[in-house]
Amino acid sequence: MALPARIDDSAPPYGTLVFDCDSTLSSIEGIDELAGPRKPEIAALTERAMAGEVPLEAVYGKRLELLRPSRAAIEALGAQYVATALPHAVELVRALRSLGKRVCILSGGIRQAVFALADHLGVDPSDVHAVDVFHGRDGSYAGFDDESPLARAGGKLEVLRSIARVDRRGGVVLIGDGATDLEAAPSARRFIAYGGVVRRKDVFARAVVTCDAPDLAALLPLLVATDELEVLAQDKQHHPLLVAARVAR
Numbered sequence: 261m262a263l264p265a266r267i268d269d270s271a272p273p274y275g276t277l278v279f280d281c282d283s284t285l286s287s288i289e290g291i292d293e294l295a296g297p298r299k300p301e302i303a304a305l306t307e308r309a310m311a312g313e314v315p316l317e318a319v320y321g322k323r324l325e326l327l328r329p330s331r332a333a334i335e336a337l338g339a340q341y342v343a344t345a346l347p348h349a350v351e352l353v354r355a356l357r358s359l360g361k362r363v364c365i366l367s368g369g370i371r372q373a374v375f376a377l378a379d380h381l382g383v384d385p386s387d388v389h390a391v392d393v394f395h396g397r398d399g400s401y402a403g404f405d406d407e408s409p410l411a412r413a414g415g416k417l418e419v420l421r422s423i424a425r426v427d428r429r430g431g432v433v434l435i436g437d438g439a440t441d442l443e444a445a446p447s448a449r450r451f452i453a454y455g456g457v458v459r460r461k462d463v464f465a466r467a468v469v470t471c472d473a474p475d476l477a478a479l480l481p482l483l484v485a486t487d488e489l490e491v492l493a494q495d496k497q498h499h500p501l502l503v504a505a506r507v508a509r
């Protein structure tokens with residue numbers, strides 16, 4: 261894994277908030293959930309990639325080739341992402357968007373399933389970056405986009421760089437749990453190692469800012485400036501989030 265030598269950090273405000281999906285916005289690892297009885301075998305491959313022991317591309321195609329998920333299986337996974345969204349995910353995205361921020365999902369997961377979570381959270385489909393899978397007319401698996409940078413190590417860095425390039429409002433913050441997120445940290449103004457689902461030791465050791473509360477409300481003060489918190493406090497709809505943020509800290 262090409263680990264960043266040094267990670268800089270600068271305080272909010274930011275223009276764009278970029279969230280990883282699996283084990284960050286949702287408590288599952290999507291591809292593992294497609295595995296059925298083969299889950300232990302597939303999960304072991306995923307874990308090695310997320311811990312940075314092997315490059316992502318070494319497991320990406322292999323896992324999908326073993327599972328060959330149908331269109332119906334991907335749809336079911338989308339519903340599972342929604343059902344396992346972390347506490348206050350919806351409220352956090354709503355608050356960030358009300359402040360005029362761009363909210364993106366950057367995932368090595370399957371785009372069609374991540375779309376379902378994005379829709380639930382109120383993230384624009386054009387702000388979802390993930391990997392396409394293809395299906396035949398009968399809904400059977402027909403491969404994945406093996407050109408996607410998100411199916412290989414270092415790919416999140418590339419995509420995050422292009423997201424940062426169009427940000428005009430204070431730069432990008434990245435929130436994620438895995439080695440592939442840590443790799444992308446150099447193109448963010450802040451990287452938050454998120455351990456509310458899985459606390460990965462090597463990722464936490466390298467990150468300047470960390471959070472291991474199992475409630476996404478705890479991220480709020482790390483993502484917005486004090487004056488932005490005051491703006492949120494003026495609107496009643498954000499009060500449950502603000503209270504939860506205080507409690508979760």
Ligand SMILES: [Mg+2]
Pocket residue numbers: 280281282283284436437438
């Ligand atoms: Mg993850």
